[in-house]
Amino acid sequence: MVSVRLKLPSSEGRVARWLVAFMTLGFIALVAAAIAIGWITIRNRTYTAEILHTQDVRQAIARLQIQMEQSETARRGYVLAGKPLFATAYARSAGNIVPSIATLRRLTHDNPAQITRLDRIEPRFVQLRALRTQSMALVASGQIAEAQRRFAVDASVPLMRGIRYRLQAMAADEVRLLAIRTQRQQRSSALFLSVAGLAAALLLVVAILAILVIRRYTADLAASRDSLRELNESLEDQVATRTADLSRANEEIQRFAYIVSHDLRSPLVNVMGFTAELATAAGPLADLVDRAEAEAPHILTADARLAAREDLPEAIGFIRTSTQKMDRLINAILKLSREGRRTIAPEHIDPAQLVDTIIGSMQHVIDDRGAVVRVERPIPAVVTDRLALEQILSNLIENATKYLKPGRPGEIVVRGHKERNRVILSVVDNGRGIDPRDHQRVFDLFRRSGPQDQPGEGIGLAHVRALAYRLDGTIDVQSMLGDGATFRLNLPSALTIQDITA
């Protein structure tokens, strides 16, 4: 086993955490700066609006001043010259004064000092207007001299002066306000600039921090990716090496099995051959003993008689049966080793149909043994090697019909189901069963279980297991003595060549 622990650099981790913390702070500060900038901008706009308002007020004051002066000038001209031109000029200027005052009052309604001044201006204007209307009416009616006389003595000039003085005061006040407000706006602009500068600096810092963090994480990622790749490569190498070792060992075992079984047969041919020669030679000897017994019993010893009639045939018989058995065992090993070298060719197989074929081919054996084999449909399809699967199933079915419980007719069921990507085929019988102690043993080569009353070498299930492994599958048995057995073959639902070679 290869145990793998990824190393996490703890000090670097702490630095990274600090960096992240600073960055978060930086972002918070940035948001605060943005809010401040927004607030300052709004304030700035208010200041600008105030300045504009002040300008408006100043304009309104100036307009009122001009109207006052123009109307006065027009009146005086009319009184002096009596020309109707002055009358129309007067009417034009004077008519605008009342709306101008209203405008001014509206504009300065939030400024009590200006309102007070307007309050002083208005009654004077009313008085002045009355005087003006009077003198204009006099001139219009041709009484120019009377008009001039009244003008010289009436209160027009002081009224006008009073109005002029107050309007100037109002204008001065607005100038003062303008100065204050302009200054305030400038300060606000300066504040805006410094906050914006601060935000820019913050942005720069955060950006640098972000780059640092990203670079660090990228480096960490690259490092861990490299170490993972290294690990992966070394793992692959290890797996490849082990696989090569395994397949070499497997090949060696196969070759060994082949050579052993093959080379063992050679001396066996001799043993069998010369045993037969011996048996042939023993024939004339036995005849000789028979003749000696009949014709010259005195030359015949009990030992010689025993040797010729019992010992020799018995010895030859034992040698024969043993060598025959040895031949079968060697052939079994040879068959297994050959099976291991056979190329597996996966194909699409319907196991139910395959079992039908198997039953058909061994129907006479099944009938002779008084058994019934049933296929429980449906059985899921499987992709695997046909020959191997056929050998496995026919072995299992053959076994099931072979080891019946005396007095109970054999009933064998073949069924199958799918579990995720595996197909499990079961051969269930009601035979004599297998002692749980022997459940592993029955799959070993040359090992058998229960009463040895049936012919066989203990090869079938070893062969079945070797084939099952070959198909990337497993086989197990569930059974109680006297209670039948269930052999379960677990196969991949789709065997690929990679599975076999890997």
Added chain:
Amino acid sequence: MNQHQTVGIVMIEDDEGHARLIEKNIRRAGILNDIKHFTDGTSALDFLFNAADGPAKSGPAMILLDLNLPDMSGTDILTRIKAEGSPLRRTPVVVLTTTDDKVEIERCYDLGCNVYITKPVNYESFAQAIRQLGLFLSVIQVPDVES
């Protein structure tokens, strides 16, 4: 073709026991031809191709060949015998061996072996096979070696 010339049997078999059993059963089949026995490939090849009384120089022969030899594989000998331009390429070769591997048998026939016999461990079958080979030997016509 000379009907009266005796056909020598060259047996290349490393196992003395097998050789003896083969010879015995050939004799029992009534074949009395001369049998020359070699236990290794080198001396057998030397006899086949170079000896004055060998089949390449004089007289027709047939060859019994075992595939498992100590110094070389029987298929090597078969290849030499059946090679293009070999004076013995028409000489019948009976491969008599323990190998019953399908691939090996096919290979031998591909190389030009005339008969392939598996040595059965069952002696009765073995003796039977050899006797049948004896019958075979008694009826086949062996061509003259090209000079």
